[in-house]
Structures are given as structure tokens and as C-alpha cells.
Amino acid sequence: MDYRKYQCNLWERLGCVVAGIILTAAISWLFYRSWYGMVLVIPVNYLIVSYYKKKKKDERAKKLMIEFRDAIQSVAAALLAGYSIENAWKEAEREVMGLYGKEAMITQELIRMNTEIKLNRNVEEILHDLATRSGVEEIESFAEIFGFAKRSGGDFAGIIRTTAMRISAKIEVEREVDTVIAGKKLEGKIMSVMPFLILTYLNLASKEFIDPLYGNLSGVFVMSAALLIFAGATAINRRISDIKV
Incomplete structure (x- = not known):
């Protein structure tokens, strides 16, 4: 699976179309x-689908990073227990399967990895392939360091523990950031619907007040400009609140 891309299923596509x-x-x-x-409707649907795909892809990447951290922690524990590097990944597969289930992303990757190890493929090549497909910076860094350590005879257990600690620290920082800006995100969502609520109120309660903005070319220009400003402000708000650690 290429984790850098997200493919919507039928129900997700239908949901996006209905929302659009x-x-x-x-x-x-x-x-x-x-x-x-x-x-x-076409550009609006395109924007909704693009936003939904990006959101789901980011959520999947975070989940994969957490699962990968737990997997390499199991690998480090197996190495300290005396397992070889190849058998350590097999032990990690067993532990991760018990933790997340067989259908989890990392479980499927470890099953695939151990199958390829049995076919005499190098562990570092398999990790490099996973890192490329994942699009997760921490996994990419780990694959590079792991490959270098294997070629030079480094301390695998120490490298893996250090990587797991760094991933854990990043996850914790992301959680703290999300907690701090949760209120601002809520305010942004409220502000995103306020123009619609205000216009609905004016159309229902004071229709004659805004009638001059409809049915004429100048009104179309004014309302189009307002719509573009609103869309731009919404995009800026989402970009500001989307903090990358």
C-alpha cells in the first residue's frame, strides 16, 4: 500500500458528493x-474531496507512526532478549498482532516483511521500501539509520530505542499542540459557518434589506467577491491551525 495516497471508497465518495x-x-x-x-458544484466537490483525502491521509500517517513505534519497541526488546535481527521482526509481528489485530497496517507490513525475509531479501531494503511508501519522516529516518548501522555493525537495540523515544516525544508534542489550539480550531469552524447563518437570517427576517444584491450584475460581483474573501479566509484559517511538529 502506498500510504502517500488515499483512495476513497464508494460510500466516502457518495458522502463527499452529497456534501458538495x-x-x-x-x-x-x-x-x-x-x-x-x-x-x-464541480469545483466545490473537488475541494471537498481533496480536503477529505488529505485529512484521512494525515490521520492514517499518524496512526501508522504510532503503530510503527510500538513495533520497533518490540524489536528492541527481542534484540535484548538475544534474538537475531531477522527473528526480532518475527517476534514483533506476533506482539503487534496481539496488540492491534491482524488487519492493522503495521501488522500487514510486518507479515509482508517477514515473508520477504524468508525469501532472503535484506531487512534494510524492506524497511527502505516501507519508508518510501509511508511518507512518514520518522520511518524514513529510521530506515536510513538502520541501513547504515547494519552495514557498519552498529548497536541496533540502542538505535531502535532512541528512535522509539523520539517518535513518542513527537506524538506527545502533537497531542499538547492539539490540546492548546483545540479552542481556536472550534472558533475557526464557527466562523466558517457564520456567513451562511447571517445571510440566512437576513433572507428570512430582512429580505428587503439585501434585495438590491440579487438579480443584477453589480450584486453578482459583490456577492462573488464576498464569497471569494470568505473562501480565502477559511483556507488561511485551516493552514494556520494545521501545525506540523
């Missing part, structure tokens, strides 16, 4: 009072 249609219909009515605004 609903959002486009809201934009058409609130900003233009015309179904001609439904021509935006």
Missing part, C-alpha cells in the same frame, strides 16, 4: 438566489 451538492445549493440560494450557482 448541499454546500453548492446553499451558496446558490444565499449568495445568488439562482440555481445557476449550481455550476460551482
Whole structure:
């Protein structure tokens, strides 16, 4: 599996399409009072699908990083118990399967890894392949250090423990950051829906107040400009709150 790409299943695609249609219909009515605004359904759907794929890919990468940390901790423990480096990965497979189940990403990767080890493929080559497909910086760094240590006869157990500690530290920092900015993210989500709520209120309670903005070319320009400013502000807000550690 290439973890750098996320493929939506049928239900996810249908969900994104429905969300895009609903959002486009809201934009058409609130900003233009015309179904001609439904021509935006294609770009809106594209943006929703792109955002959803990125979100799911990032979530999967974080989950893979946590599972990989637990796997290499098992490898380090097996090495200290006297296992060879090849057998240590087999022992890690057994422990990870008990921890996460057979369908977990890291379990499947370890099953694949141990199968290829039996076919006399080098461990560092297998790790390098996983690192490339994962797109996770910590796994890529570990694969490079592991390959260098294997060629030069380094302390595998020490290297693996150090890597696991660094991954754990990063996970903890990310959790602390998420806790600190959780309130700001909520504020951003509220601000994202406020223009729709305000326009809905004005259309229902003070329709004559905003009637001049509809049904004429100047009104289309004004509302289009407002929509673009709103979309840009939403994008900036998401980028600011998406802090990478």
C-alpha cells in the first residue's frame, strides 16, 4: 500500500458528493438566489474531496507512526532478549498482532516483511521500501539509520530505542499542540459557518434589506467577491491551525 495516497471508497465518495451538492445549493440560494450557482458544484466537490483525502491521509500517517513505534519497541526488546535481527521482526509481528489485530497496517507490513525475509531479501531494503511508501519522516529516518548501522555493525537495540523515544516525544508534542489550539480550531469552524447563518437570517427576517444584491450584475460581483474573501479566509484559517511538529 502506498500510504502517500488515499483512495476513497464508494460510500466516502457518495458522502463527499452529497456534501458538495448541499454546500453548492446553499451558496446558490444565499449568495445568488439562482440555481445557476449550481455550476460551482464541480469545483466545490473537488475541494471537498481533496480536503477529505488529505485529512484521512494525515490521520492514517499518524496512526501508522504510532503503530510503527510500538513495533520497533518490540524489536528492541527481542534484540535484548538475544534474538537475531531477522527473528526480532518475527517476534514483533506476533506482539503487534496481539496488540492491534491482524488487519492493522503495521501488522500487514510486518507479515509482508517477514515473508520477504524468508525469501532472503535484506531487512534494510524492506524497511527502505516501507519508508518510501509511508511518507512518514520518522520511518524514513529510521530506515536510513538502520541501513547504515547494519552495514557498519552498529548497536541496533540502542538505535531502535532512541528512535522509539523520539517518535513518542513527537506524538506527545502533537497531542499538547492539539490540546492548546483545540479552542481556536472550534472558533475557526464557527466562523466558517457564520456567513451562511447571517445571510440566512437576513433572507428570512430582512429580505428587503439585501434585495438590491440579487438579480443584477453589480450584486453578482459583490456577492462573488464576498464569497471569494470568505473562501480565502477559511483556507488561511485551516493552514494556520494545521501545525506540523
